[in-house]
């Protein structure tokens with residue numbers, strides 16, 4: 114007797130990420146109750162299972178849903194509002210003033226909805242967010258059925274969201290208490306950056322992260338100016354200061370890390386920290402290029418992030434995969450540095466591990482959540498295809514994503530977002546654009 118299941122997916126190729134570097138052909142993925150029930154030869158699956166739904170994808174590769182390890186989702190409403198400026202100019206003259214005038218719970222909900230719609234269509238099933246009004250971001254993610262790690266954001270200066278560090282922390286903790294039962298949500302302590310958070314606040318963040326077993330999501334060493342300022346004010350490089358305050362550990366997600374000395378890379382590796390590599394944002398703001406080849410040599414865990422749409426200006430992990438591989442080769446002068454399978458792992462399992470979710474997502478294995486992304490390689494611009502892993506990194510774009518499931522629920526079908534009134538969403542975005550122009 115065949116066993117009833119919710120879904121059987123039969124792609125041409127499957128890249129499970131675990132084991133590393135493997136491309137399987139003719140395999141099927143059985144999904145039941147939101148979980149991967151089995152990965153097995155398609156012919157065997159047809160005998161063994163009676164699926165409520167069968168999805169045959171004869172020209173497609175199936176991979177785990179992509180993990181965006183660093184973003185400010187609501188900032189999609191600021192996409193393209195200020196280009197061609199260095200980080201501090203960009204923040205001080207354009208972004209912070211626009212945020213002061215406009216950011217509210219409604220801004221965050223609507224901006225995050227737009228971000229989730231964009232990310233899901235691009236094969237991203239999980240994002241690590243750092244922004245004000247995280248409960249509003251959670252509402253948007255839940256609305257579209259996307260997995261999210263919400264930042265308990267902390268910064269010293271007042272905003273419409275909170276008045277001081279204590280207020281940020283208590284609001285963030287209350288948000289976590291309210292939402293922690295949701296299987297698609299997880300949480301990080303998210304002190305913005307060493308240059309916007311005091312020693313006393315960072316110490317509190319470390320204590321809370323340890324007590325609540327939460328990762329610490331923080332921008333580090335994004336620019337040379339940040340390092341120079343820290344040397345002036347504290348007599349220490351930012352990373353030395355974080356080390357002294359006890360921030361380094363397996364839960365640390367250091368975002369950018371564009372400027373690291375060899376000794377600092379060894380230190381981060383020794384403490385089993387993770388890096389969120391955001392190559393497009395780093396290039397666009399002229400910040401630098403993170404030394405990921407040296408990081409990988411030290412065994413440092415690297416995931417990929419888009420950063421916010423105000424500094425990228427896309428929430429597109431396909432672009433970040435390609436940029437990561439090409440930049441690593443260009444900078445190291447070694448074409449063998451950072452291969453396609455390495456990049457695919459960064460965009461999936463490494464991001465999941467950084468968030469403490471490696472037992473749940475990031476690879477296609479029995480027992481994990483069915484967060485899956487199918488990419489069609491049967492198009493003019495993706496043929497011929499000798500190696501689907503290579504194509505995912507060097508050829509395909511997010512426009513080739515055909516199907517996306519989160520926790521076994523179909524969120525994108527044939528490129529179309531499910532369960533979202535896109536014309537209503539666009540109307541809302543237009544209203545915000547008019548407000549921001551005024």
Ligand SMILES: [Zn+2]
Nearest residue numbers: 185332420421
């Ligand atoms: Zn950022």
